[in-house]
Amino acid sequence: MRHIIRLTWNEFLLARSEMAVLLIAVFQPTLMFFLMSLVLVQPTFDVQVLPSGMAADEDLLRAMNTVGIQSGVPYINPILLEEPSFGLGSQYLHIENESGNPEVVQYFNLIDSNMVKNFRNRLTAAGLILWNEELGSRAVEIREVPLLPIDVPYTVYFGLGMVPLAAFLATIMVGASTTTHDYETDTILEYQLSPLAPAWILAARIMRTVLIGWFASTVLFLMLWLLSGYAPRFGILAAVILFPICLIGSSLGVSIGLAIRRPLPAFVISLASSFLFWLMGGAFGLPSGFNQGYELVSRFIPNTHAVELLFPMMYEINVGSPVLSVIILVLQSGLSLLLVYRLYRNRVASSQEPNHA
Secondary structure (H helix, E strand, O other): OHHHHHHHHHHHHHHHHHHHHHHHHHHHHHHHHHHHHHHOOOOOEEEEEEOOOOOHHHHHHHHHHHOEOOOOOEOEEEEEOOOOOOOOOOEEEEEEOOOOOOEEEEEEOOOOHHHHHHHHHHHHHHHHHHHHHHHHHHOOOOOOOOOOOOOOOHHHHHHHHHHHHHHHHHHHHHHHHHHHHHHHOOHHHHHHHOOOOHHHHHHHHHHHHHHHHHHHHHHHHHHHHHHHOOOOOOHHHHHHHHHHHHHHHHHHHHHHHHHHOOHHHHHHHHHHHHHHHHHHOOOOOOHHHOOHHHHHHHOOOHHHHHHHHHHHHHHOOOOOOHHHHHHHHHHHHHHHHHHHHHHHHHHOOOOOOOOOO
């Protein structure tokens, strides 16, 4: 145990030579979550309205202000214009009376089809409110009944989906960077001549990257709490769930460094692998809510199982099969450790000279 503590401390001392990579690996997911949460996950849309002077204007604005979710967050933020303009946005509404009946016309400028759908859905909801008022007792009421115990904003899930990314990105990038740095500085020679067993040296490196992965995910959890007010109910359990993710990331990072031996290619591969796992591992929603092909592929991605295990800590309900997810994470982390150990023993514990090419 004394050897592993000293080796781990030495690993942390080596971080001074790769501080830029360490900062990117630890804080990039949190910064990305902060910026994307401001842009992508806000349910309230600014809708520009050009008043027509008719009485229908007041009814339309009242209906638009009524549209929202049960937690009280509005879907529409009406912005009144003095003249037709796209200067403040990509659309505006105007009530016209060319056919003899008031008609809401929505004008769009440069905008993609998905945003058109979002604006149309919000306007349709406002129109439904006005229609039901006209129908009176014949109105068709839509009653929303949430199945989850609590109504959690999408920002929480978006952050939850990025927590495994934070742990994985930090561990795979630091593991790859440290290993390639060993070849650049000939530190690998010291490991080859060391009387310690390769398992001790490798264990210290993996322990260090796991601690960094935990720290990176903690930073993201703190940002999620600051932005949404939600935090995992059991912090220690969250750390346990993320432990296999950290092991997998550490093992793959060291393996990439041993196989590539060059910093830039190892950095690119680590970064691409992290975001691929994030996108295919429930980045924007539980995989069960997407098509069967995506869900099938996601079952092989460790992030998927980590997200499903973390889900009850925010939403107070289980999804998927927790037992199966635990088994898959244990198997994947075990195979990753076996892979990196065999590669490390062949590349470092052998008597071959390091590649200086």
